[in-house]
Structures are given as C-alpha cells and as structure tokens.
Amino acid sequence: MMKRIITVGTDTSYAGALRDGDPVSQRGTTNRRPTQADVGRLAGVSSGVVSAVVNNRMDGSVRVGREAEARVRAAIAKLGYVPNMAARQLAGGRNDVIGVFTYSPIFPTAAEDFYYPMLQGIEEAAEHAGQNLLLFTGGPVSPEGTRMIYRDGVNSLQLADGSILLGRDSDSEEVRRLSADGYPFVYIGRHTEEHGDVSYVTANxxxxxxxxxxxxxxxxxxxxxxxxxxxxxxxxxxxxxxxxxxxxxxxxxxxxxxxxxxxxxxxxxxxxxxxxxxxxxxxxxxxxxxxxxxxxxxxxxxxxxxxxxxxxxxxxxxxxxxxxxxxxxxTPTLDLGRVSVSLLVELLTADAREPVSRVVACGFRDGETLARVAA
Amino acid sequence: MMKRIITVGTDTSYAGALRDGDPVSQRGTTNRRPTQADVGRLAGVSSGVVSAVVNNRMDGSVRVGREAEARVRAAIAKLGYVPNMAARQLAGGRNDVIGVFTYSPIFPTAAEDFYYPMLQGIEEAAEHAGQNLLLFTGGPVSPEGTRMIYRDGVNSLQLADGSILLGRDSDSEEVRRLSADGYPFVYIGRHTEEHGDVSYVTANxxxxxxxxxxxxxxxxxxxxxxxxxxxxxxxxxxxxxxxxxxxxxxxxxxxxxxxxxxxxxxxxxxxxxxxxxxxxxxxxxxxxxxxxxxxxxxxxxxxxxxxxxxxxxxxxxxxxxxxxxxxxxxTPTLDLGRVSVSLLVELLTADAREPVSRVVACGFRDGETLARVAA
Missing domain, CATH: 3.40.50.2300 (Response regulator)
Structure with a gap:
C-alpha cells in the first residue's frame, strides 16, 4: 500500500503539517488533510481569504491582493491542500455539474431510438461547455415505478448546479415545486404556465x-x-x-x-x-x-x-x-439535447432567472409511404 | 413568479420560521432556508442529533432514541427543512454518485461501437444499484487535448463517491496519485502493480x-x-x-x-x-x-x-x-461496464479497500472469414 504523497515543508511555524514517517493505518483517514485554516496560518491570512482564492471569488465581499493570493497559492502547494468540492458548493461556488433527470422508469439508453440521441446531444454540448453530467439513475422511485425528484422533502437534484428534465410523463406537482424552490432547470418538452416558471426546449x-x-x-x-x-x-x-x-x-x-x-x-x-x-x-x-x-x-x-x-x-x-x-x-432529438444544455448554462450564468424557451426545427424523412395521389 | 412553498407552523417557540406574507424579492435567496439548528430548536434536541437523523447515522457516535427521531422528523416536516446534499457529503455521508472518467479526448458516445455499450452497461448497473452517474465531461484538459483528473492539485473526481476510469491511454502518474490519495476507483482494463493499488475489470x-x-x-x-x-x-x-x-x-x-x-x-x-x-x-x-x-x-x-x-x-x-x-x-463491453459498477459499489461499501479485480469472458462471432483449410 502506498503512502499518501504530501509535500511537507520545513517551516517550523506550521505545526499542523504531517511529518514523513508518521504511521499510516488507514489510507486517507489517519492523515489529517490540511484545512483552509492550515493554509491561512501558513500564508498569514484569514480562512476567508483562503476560501476566496480557492473559490475564485477574489473580487467579491472579500478583496484579496495579488501578493496575498500568491502567498495563499504557495501555502496550498506546500501543504498539498486539496479543496473539497462539496465544501466549494456549500460556499456558494459551482461545480460545473449539470444533472439529467428522466421520469421514465428506465434510463434513456433502453429507449435507444428516442432518448439516446437526446442524451448524446446533451453529452456533446456538455463537453463543449466544460460541464460535467450527473445522470440521476439512482434517484428515488415511487411505488408505481416512476422516478421522483423529491424524497422526504429533499430535492435529489441538488447535487447538480442545475438539471435537464426529460420524459413524457412528468409529475406536475414536482415540477411546480422545483420551480417554486428556485432550482434551475430546463425541461425538454413544452410546458404550460400551470407548471410554474418552467424554462423548456421543444420542437416545432x-x-x-x-x-x-x-x-x-x-x-x-x-x-x-x-x-x-x-x-x-x-x-x-x-x-x-x-x-x-x-x-x-x-x-x-x-x-x-x-x-x-x-x-x-x-x-x-x-x-x-x-x-x-x-x-x-x-x-x-x-x-x-x-x-x-x-x-x-x-x-x-x-x-x-x-x-x-x-x-x-x-x-x-x-x-x-x-x-x-x-x-x-x-424529432430533432440530438438538437433538443444540445440546446437544452446551452439554455441551462445560460440560466446558470444569468443574473435574473426569468423562464425562457427555445424551439428547435424538426426534420423530414422522405420515405417510401407517401406518393402522388392515384389519378 | 411563484412563492416558495413552505409549511409554517403556529409554534411560537420557533422564531426563525417564515411567516406567510413575508416579502419575496428573489426566489430562494431572501427566504432564509431552515437550518439543522432551527430543526433542533423546534424538536428540542441538538444539531448533532438532527444531523444524525438526516444522514441516517443514528447508531454511530450519536445515539438517537425513537422518540427523539420522531420529534426531529416532525420538525423537519413542519419547517420544510431540506438537507443540502453537499453538506451531507461533507458530514461523511455518501451521495450515491458514481463517477465515470475517460482519458479519451472525446466522450464515449463519439466512439459508438466500443465505449457506448460500456457506458450502457454502466448505466444499467448503476440504475440497478440505485447509484447516480456523474459523467466527467467537463474536467480539465491538458494542452495536448487529453483529459486530466488533477488540476492545481485538486482531484476533480471528488464530487463522486468513487469513479470508474476508462480509456486506453491513461496517465500512469495520475492513476498512481489517485490510488495513493485513497480515492475509490475501478479501472476498466488490466493494470499492473506499478500503478499502485488499482482495482480493475478486464476481459479474458x-x-x-x-x-x-x-x-x-x-x-x-x-x-x-x-x-x-x-x-x-x-x-x-x-x-x-x-x-x-x-x-x-x-x-x-x-x-x-x-x-x-x-x-x-x-x-x-x-x-x-x-x-x-x-x-x-x-x-x-x-x-x-x-x-x-x-x-x-x-x-x-x-x-x-x-x-x-x-x-x-x-x-x-x-x-x-x-x-x-x-x-x-x-470484447464484452456491456459486461465490462456492468461489472465495473458492481465492483465499485463493493469497494465503496467494504470496510477494507484492498485492490480487487474481475475478469469477464469475451464472446466470439462466428463470421465469414474463417473456414476449414483448403485440401
């Protein structure tokens, strides 16, 4: 078993650092991870300043000078400090995670001809936009076998910054609640106002x-x-x-x-x-x-x-x-997927979250079942 | 714009609850969300007890009686308290999120015939295991166009409880570091010991x-x-x-x-x-x-x-x-995907994290290019 790689400084003013040779009993658990407080102590700044640097919020309520930022980055490197993504999200940051939720009981891949190209469009656009994709394959399921967003009052989509919802048979009550909760989402499929402030992408x-x-x-x-x-x-x-x-x-x-x-x-x-x-x-x-x-x-x-x-x-x-x-x-499934991502990214970066919608053009297959009417 | 739906009790001992009719200027921001402390106050228990109930850790260091649990659940319902998933993860809980990371510059769907069935197998198995899937489509990319796990020392896979890694051209140094950091992952493809303690799934x-x-x-x-x-x-x-x-x-x-x-x-x-x-x-x-x-x-x-x-x-x-x-x-791509999920779930729930591996049987297509040798 390999030992955690931690760069240990010789700075004696920092007492919290690990010394080489410390016993390692459980990987990643006995070795206390350096915290933002540790970084702040070494850099001579407050935890708030460290947090601002780590979360790239240096021009917000906490103002960080260039020199202080450099000290913080040096301390981060020296201690091997690793910011926790969950903590970053709690701090109001974003994790560049877009969720995909479907009301269909089976995840899209089972319905290859319809949902799969949609998912493919979503993946392509997410990659292009530098967004990770969280597929809610593990969410709560109702006794009838349909997926649910809320369980025990908890919005299971929360881990994503915002989500794309798809699937014909949506639960209006849940969609309304999501909208009322202010959670950013885009529905693939037209929605009426009775669902609340729903942003959606649909085809013409x-x-x-x-x-x-x-x-x-x-x-x-x-x-x-x-x-x-x-x-x-x-x-x-x-x-x-x-x-x-x-x-x-x-x-x-x-x-x-x-x-x-x-x-x-x-x-x-x-x-x-x-x-x-x-x-x-x-x-x-x-x-x-x-x-x-x-x-x-x-x-x-x-x-x-x-x-x-x-x-x-x-x-x-x-x-x-x-x-x-x-x-x-x-049905322009691929485009519906692509456009849903760009619309969601737009929502996530916009100041105001007024509901918006986009309409994508359908295609036409000139097949073998339509001909000039018999004379 | 709809107002957040919050059930407000008449219990005057709870001062933090929102009153119907409070001005709402920004959805979900002006209305302070009830916290665990609010729930604890209403239920007459400590925040630690609330946290234990919320995170289902009631038989851990904090012991919670049935009656106290019932009071906490009633308070949660009354206040409309919504636990934050990021907070839950920070508290040592799991979010049932399995990550999928590929070193290929393009996400699997572009290589339909090879990676797509693998991803399909992963999705099926994740759904079966009640796990959400986080596709790392938005991670850092090296100047050469290959994906990277670490950026500025941050493990970008952290948001997932554990991850499945795929793609031929892995970065050995990153895989070693992931292993040394104690991050749970399963590689699809055989790995030698030089990569550290790697659990993998391969075909025979x-x-x-x-x-x-x-x-x-x-x-x-x-x-x-x-x-x-x-x-x-x-x-x-x-x-x-x-x-x-x-x-x-x-x-x-x-x-x-x-x-x-x-x-x-x-x-x-x-x-x-x-x-x-x-x-x-x-x-x-x-x-x-x-x-x-x-x-x-x-x-x-x-x-x-x-x-x-x-x-x-x-x-x-x-x-x-x-x-x-x-x-x-x-190549048993579908099975490789399925088995990688079950192996990762095994790792995530096991007490010890010794590296394990699984071998999946290949199939054979009796095509048209092999025949009895000419006499």
Missing part, C-alpha cells in the same frame, strides 16, 4: 405537421385525416394544432383528427378512414404507420400508390428497416 | 485468443501468424500471450507474432505471411482484418476458402456490414 411539431400536410396536398391529396394518440400531451397537441392550421390554410373540406389511446389497436379506424375516401393518413408514430400500411395492404391497396401514410414522429425507428421506410416528421 | 483476452487459435487449428490450419498493434497495451499483450500459449499447447512449429504500429499499413506484412505459407492470420482489429482480406483477394485468394482472417477484437464494428462479417473475438 405544429409547423412540421403543417408542412407535411402541405406536401401531401401538393401531391394531390385532398382527403386527409390524422390519427393522434395521447392528445393530452403537448407534443401531440402541437401536431394536431398544426394539422388544423394546414386544413384552414389549404382550404380542405374535411380533415378529421381522431384521437385514440396509444394502447388501442387502430385497424378498424384505419379501415374506416379508407372507406371514407381518405387517400393520405397522418399518424402519431411509426408503429401506427406500420399498422395502417398493413390494413391498407390487406384491403388490396398498394402503399403508397393507392394510399399514403405519413408518420408525424420517427419514433420508434432505430434498426427496424420497415419502420425506417415510413415517410416521417423527424 | 488471453483465453479468448487461445480458444480462437484452437478453433482454427481444429479446422486444419497449421501455419498461423498474429499481427498485433500497440503491443505495449495490456489488452494486446494479453492476446499475444494467449497466442503463444496456443502455439505451445497445440504443438505448432511456427506461429510468429508481428508487432506493428497501429498507424502503419499492414499490406506488405500480410503479403509476406501469405508468401510464407500462412493459411490463417489473427489480427488486432477489424480494420486490419479488412486490409488483410483485401490483400489476399488482390492476390487471387478467396477468403475464407483459401485464406482465413480472424480479428482478435470486434472494434470497430457498429453499422459497417463488411466489418461485421469478420470472424472475431468479441
């Missing part, structure tokens, strides 16, 4: 949906419909809003929006819209798109020659080639 | 290489060779050792191991081993394997009918189908 789902419908109408489709799932969710509500806007702007007679629970099969509904003469259906995600293609094919229709299907989200996609062939609005 | 590269050679010899190959790169690295040295062991065990006459810098082209060397009558070459990674296949093909040999190529690592693979066709020893 409404505009992207309008653009997708406009494209289909440009290909001759006049009978379109939308099958939405979980319409209570802002991201889906935005898509429905964009669909309605397209109908109004393009002067379509009928363009119904159906809302179904995400757990329900859509086969009968797809069959019904086909019977109504719809030639292009816009659906919530690629799984619904696959189901719609199957229904149309079973009825003897060719996709996309006779019937077009557009997914308003590329989720889930990933490695399934069939799902990746669906013409689809692309 | 030697055994896996022996097994691969044995398989080839079982297919009739008697003239084999190994092309190693970066033989200074323990993971490659282990493979060479396994290769030599196979030669000895199988009684092969010649089975040379060539060592080339990973940046050099291998074309001439591959041509030379073919000229020497070698029928199966074992190479460091899939890129070298691809080059070897190209050389053999250019010389009119069919792979694997006339010439076999086995990669001793599946790196890089990922989405390139050609690389994924190479018969290859598989």
């Amino acid at each position: 789902y409404a505009e992207a949906t309008t653009a997708a419908v406009t494209r289909a109408v440009g290909l001759g489709h006049r009978q379109v419909a939308m099958i939405a799932t979980d319409l209570w969710h802002p991201a889906m509500a935005d898509r429905a809003e964009g669909f309605h806007a397209a109908r109004a702007a393009l002067g379509l007679d009928t363009a119904p929006v159906y809302s179904v629970p995400s757990t329900d099969p859509v086969d009968d509904l797809v069959a019904s819209v086909i019977d109504q003469g719809v030639t292009c259906v816009f659906v919530a995600d690629c799984l619904v798109a696959r189901a719609a293609v199957a229904v149309a094919t079973a009825r003897g229709l060719r996709v996309p020659e006779d019937f077009s299907v557009v997914s308003l989200s590329d989720y889930p996609g990933g490695t399934d080639p069939e799902l990746n062939r669906v013409t689809s609005v692309l | 590269y030697a055994e896996a290489t022996t097994a691969a050679v044995t398989r080839a010899v079982g297919l009739g190959h008697r003239q084999v060779a190994m092309i190693a790169t970066d033989l200074w690295h323990p993971a490659m040295a282990d493979r060479a050792e396994g290769f030599h062991a196979a030669r000895a065990a199988l009684g092969l006459d010649t089975a040379p191991v060539y060592s080339v810098p990973s940046t050099d082209p291998v074309d001439d060397l591959v041509a030379s081993v073919i000229d020497q009558g070698v029928t199966c070459v074992f190479v460091a990674d899939c890129l070298v394997a691809r080059a070897a296949v190209a050389v053999a093909t250019a010389r009119g040999l069919r792979v694997p009918e006339d010439f076999s190529v086995v990669s001793l690592s599946d790196y890089p693979g990922g989405t390139d189908p050609e690389l994924n066709r190479v018969t290859s020893v598989l």
Whole structure:
C-alpha cells in the first residue's frame, strides 16, 4: 500500500503539517488533510481569504491582493491542500455539474431510438461547455415505478448546479415545486404556465405537421385525416394544432383528427378512414404507420400508390428497416439535447432567472409511404 | 413568479420560521432556508442529533432514541427543512454518485461501437444499484487535448463517491496519485502493480485468443501468424500471450507474432505471411482484418476458402456490414461496464479497500472469414 504523497515543508511555524514517517493505518483517514485554516496560518491570512482564492471569488465581499493570493497559492502547494468540492458548493461556488433527470422508469439508453440521441446531444454540448453530467439513475422511485425528484422533502437534484428534465410523463406537482424552490432547470418538452416558471426546449411539431400536410396536398391529396394518440400531451397537441392550421390554410373540406389511446389497436379506424375516401393518413408514430400500411395492404391497396401514410414522429425507428421506410416528421432529438444544455448554462450564468424557451426545427424523412395521389 | 412553498407552523417557540406574507424579492435567496439548528430548536434536541437523523447515522457516535427521531422528523416536516446534499457529503455521508472518467479526448458516445455499450452497461448497473452517474465531461484538459483528473492539485473526481476510469491511454502518474490519495476507483482494463493499488475489470483476452487459435487449428490450419498493434497495451499483450500459449499447447512449429504500429499499413506484412505459407492470420482489429482480406483477394485468394482472417477484437464494428462479417473475438463491453459498477459499489461499501479485480469472458462471432483449410 502506498503512502499518501504530501509535500511537507520545513517551516517550523506550521505545526499542523504531517511529518514523513508518521504511521499510516488507514489510507486517507489517519492523515489529517490540511484545512483552509492550515493554509491561512501558513500564508498569514484569514480562512476567508483562503476560501476566496480557492473559490475564485477574489473580487467579491472579500478583496484579496495579488501578493496575498500568491502567498495563499504557495501555502496550498506546500501543504498539498486539496479543496473539497462539496465544501466549494456549500460556499456558494459551482461545480460545473449539470444533472439529467428522466421520469421514465428506465434510463434513456433502453429507449435507444428516442432518448439516446437526446442524451448524446446533451453529452456533446456538455463537453463543449466544460460541464460535467450527473445522470440521476439512482434517484428515488415511487411505488408505481416512476422516478421522483423529491424524497422526504429533499430535492435529489441538488447535487447538480442545475438539471435537464426529460420524459413524457412528468409529475406536475414536482415540477411546480422545483420551480417554486428556485432550482434551475430546463425541461425538454413544452410546458404550460400551470407548471410554474418552467424554462423548456421543444420542437416545432405544429409547423412540421403543417408542412407535411402541405406536401401531401401538393401531391394531390385532398382527403386527409390524422390519427393522434395521447392528445393530452403537448407534443401531440402541437401536431394536431398544426394539422388544423394546414386544413384552414389549404382550404380542405374535411380533415378529421381522431384521437385514440396509444394502447388501442387502430385497424378498424384505419379501415374506416379508407372507406371514407381518405387517400393520405397522418399518424402519431411509426408503429401506427406500420399498422395502417398493413390494413391498407390487406384491403388490396398498394402503399403508397393507392394510399399514403405519413408518420408525424420517427419514433420508434432505430434498426427496424420497415419502420425506417415510413415517410416521417423527424424529432430533432440530438438538437433538443444540445440546446437544452446551452439554455441551462445560460440560466446558470444569468443574473435574473426569468423562464425562457427555445424551439428547435424538426426534420423530414422522405420515405417510401407517401406518393402522388392515384389519378 | 411563484412563492416558495413552505409549511409554517403556529409554534411560537420557533422564531426563525417564515411567516406567510413575508416579502419575496428573489426566489430562494431572501427566504432564509431552515437550518439543522432551527430543526433542533423546534424538536428540542441538538444539531448533532438532527444531523444524525438526516444522514441516517443514528447508531454511530450519536445515539438517537425513537422518540427523539420522531420529534426531529416532525420538525423537519413542519419547517420544510431540506438537507443540502453537499453538506451531507461533507458530514461523511455518501451521495450515491458514481463517477465515470475517460482519458479519451472525446466522450464515449463519439466512439459508438466500443465505449457506448460500456457506458450502457454502466448505466444499467448503476440504475440497478440505485447509484447516480456523474459523467466527467467537463474536467480539465491538458494542452495536448487529453483529459486530466488533477488540476492545481485538486482531484476533480471528488464530487463522486468513487469513479470508474476508462480509456486506453491513461496517465500512469495520475492513476498512481489517485490510488495513493485513497480515492475509490475501478479501472476498466488490466493494470499492473506499478500503478499502485488499482482495482480493475478486464476481459479474458488471453483465453479468448487461445480458444480462437484452437478453433482454427481444429479446422486444419497449421501455419498461423498474429499481427498485433500497440503491443505495449495490456489488452494486446494479453492476446499475444494467449497466442503463444496456443502455439505451445497445440504443438505448432511456427506461429510468429508481428508487432506493428497501429498507424502503419499492414499490406506488405500480410503479403509476406501469405508468401510464407500462412493459411490463417489473427489480427488486432477489424480494420486490419479488412486490409488483410483485401490483400489476399488482390492476390487471387478467396477468403475464407483459401485464406482465413480472424480479428482478435470486434472494434470497430457498429453499422459497417463488411466489418461485421469478420470472424472475431468479441470484447464484452456491456459486461465490462456492468461489472465495473458492481465492483465499485463493493469497494465503496467494504470496510477494507484492498485492490480487487474481475475478469469477464469475451464472446466470439462466428463470421465469414474463417473456414476449414483448403485440401
């Protein structure tokens, strides 16, 4: 077992220093670590001055001259003083730690096609901004298996200077409380004012949906419909809003929006819209798109020659080639991650913490399920 | 702007509590947070007792009765007291934070095929163990662009209870210092004693290489060779050792191991081993394997009918189908990540911190580049 490496000075005025040859029974525990008081004593300054130097707050309430700073730094080197990061945070400093919290019971990597690129964007941007990332994989979990931010009244995100929250099924009460507590955070996903002062990053789902419908109408489709799932969710509500806007702007007679629970099969509904003469259906995600293609094919229709299907989200996609062939609005997951970091860093360094939001543009995959309407 | 939600009691003996209606100028700053002293005053106990309850150290030096604990918890709830996690860590508690540090200049996600599954394994295991993950994406970087653990004598990993270190090109001096400082960490990759008391997780590269050679010899190959790169690295040295062991065990006459810098082209060397009558070459990674296949093909040999190529690592693979066709020893990246977490948790909870290591079994991909030797 190696001995702790400590530089020991010959300055006899400092009595607290360790002498070479002191017995070492337990690594790092018997050897008392030099404290800020020790550094101050050796440098001939107060602990407050040492703290100001260590935490780079030399132009704050404690003013430190250049000469005193040099003495403190020399004493730090001589004693091998190591500031404690937890102490630095307590002293009002920051540790350059950004937290990532998800309400999903499983950490993002399990949902590879959606959360993973988001996390990747967060990691890239954090690295670029010189921020460490604290993934709250170990937080409290409710009896229902969802993660919680608060346990016994303790905000488990506190160890991070600020956090990025993601996951569809957020706990409004917790988000409100976080906001009321003044904890800096950015939500990925649109939030309404009822959640308190929430800063968020979202995608332009409404505009992207309008653009997708406009494209289909440009290909001759006049009978379109939308099958939405979980319409209570802002991201889906935005898509429905964009669909309605397209109908109004393009002067379509009928363009119904159906809302179904995400757990329900859509086969009968797809069959019904086909019977109504719809030639292009816009659906919530690629799984619904696959189901719609199957229904149309079973009825003897060719996709996309006779019937077009557009997914308003590329989720889930990933490695399934069939799902990746669906013409689809692309969620800008990587960018959402990146922008959430820059927004949070902005919040952390700003004087005032007024809630802010950013909107990121969606992409579009020109897949194989949308074509010019049959003549 | 919402007001902080604080439950205010009617207990007049507690003067420090906030009254509803107090002016709020800055969220979370003007409102003094209740302290442990406030809680102690209300509960009629010392701050030490409050601290013991908050940090779950009730059977330590401070003994707390059930009745006192109940009074403290009631006071905590009444005042809305929120323990500070940094303070908790300073008090000797743990925050259930495991750090992940890589010496690679870019964070793992950029090297998707190798580090990403490792990180995925780490995340899964951390979640399972109830540990948060601190990714050191923001640490100090040397002028050469590699990450550093220490800056100005400060161990930047301190904020985590312990850390997992990964990346090929570790700084031996830093690892030694970390070890000497008694900071708990697990290295992914074999480490020799010169690094100090290092706990590590590694794969059984030697055994896996022996097994691969044995398989080839079982297919009739008697003239084999190994092309190693970066033989200074323990993971490659282990493979060479396994290769030599196979030669000895199988009684092969010649089975040379060539060592080339990973940046050099291998074309001439591959041509030379073919000229020497070698029928199966074992190479460091899939890129070298691809080059070897190209050389053999250019010389009119069919792979694997006339010439076999086995990669001793599946790196890089990922989405390139050609690389994924190479018969290859598989690095158990996911398992290495998982096991590193469980080993670190073991270290963190153990009384003694003797260095320990774990060996994880490699896999084997029965690809398309190894076949029975031509008659």
